[in-house]
Structure formats: structure tokens, C-alpha cells
Amino acid sequence: MRRYLLGTGLISAVTNGLALLKGSESRDFTWRVALAWLSWGITFAMSIGMILDIRRAERGGTVPADSPIAGQEAKYSRVAAPASTKKKKRR
Numbered sequence: 001m002r003r004y005l006l007g008t009g010l011i012s013a014v015t016n017g018l019a020l021l022k023g024s025e026s027r028d029f030t031w032r033v034a035l036a037w038l039s040w041g042i043t044f045a046m047s048i049g050m051i052l053d054i055r056r057a058e059r060g061g062t063v064p065a066d067s068p069i070a071g072q073e074a075k076y077s078r079v080a081a082p083a084s085t086k087k088k089k090r091r
Helices: 008-023 031-058
Strands: none
Touching: 008 031
């Protein structure tokens, strides 16, 4: 769980949201503010979607074709790898 919460996408979305919240306290609600909040919402949704894709890949599932990690599920998979690809321990 810590790996997901400390991901750079989620951290940047939260910090940008806090900065946007502080900056919009003293301003009127205009179309620019609305676009800024819309942009933040899309960024936050994409970071949550990436977390879900990684979690799905870790559990051995397939991710949608439009995901940035599509085709790289084996990299994130926790399913046991074949013996030939496992790293041998040095003594």
C-alpha cells in the first residue's frame, strides 16, 4: 500500500490540488479556475487509474490496451517466474 501512496503521480496530484485550493480561496470562480479544477480532476483520475492497472498486473491480470503498462504485465507480476528467469543468489 505504501508503494501506491508514495507514487509520484499521486503525490503530484495531491500537492497540485492543495496549491489550487489555496490559490482559489481569494479569487472569483471564472472559466480559468474551472479549467484548472477540471485539469486537476483528470490528473487525479489518471493517477488512480494507473494504480489500479499496476495492481491488476501484479495479481496476474491483463490491463486495458490504452494503459501505459499494457504489454508489460510480466514486469509487475508477482506470479512465480519460470526457474530460468529467476536470479540466483550469490554466496
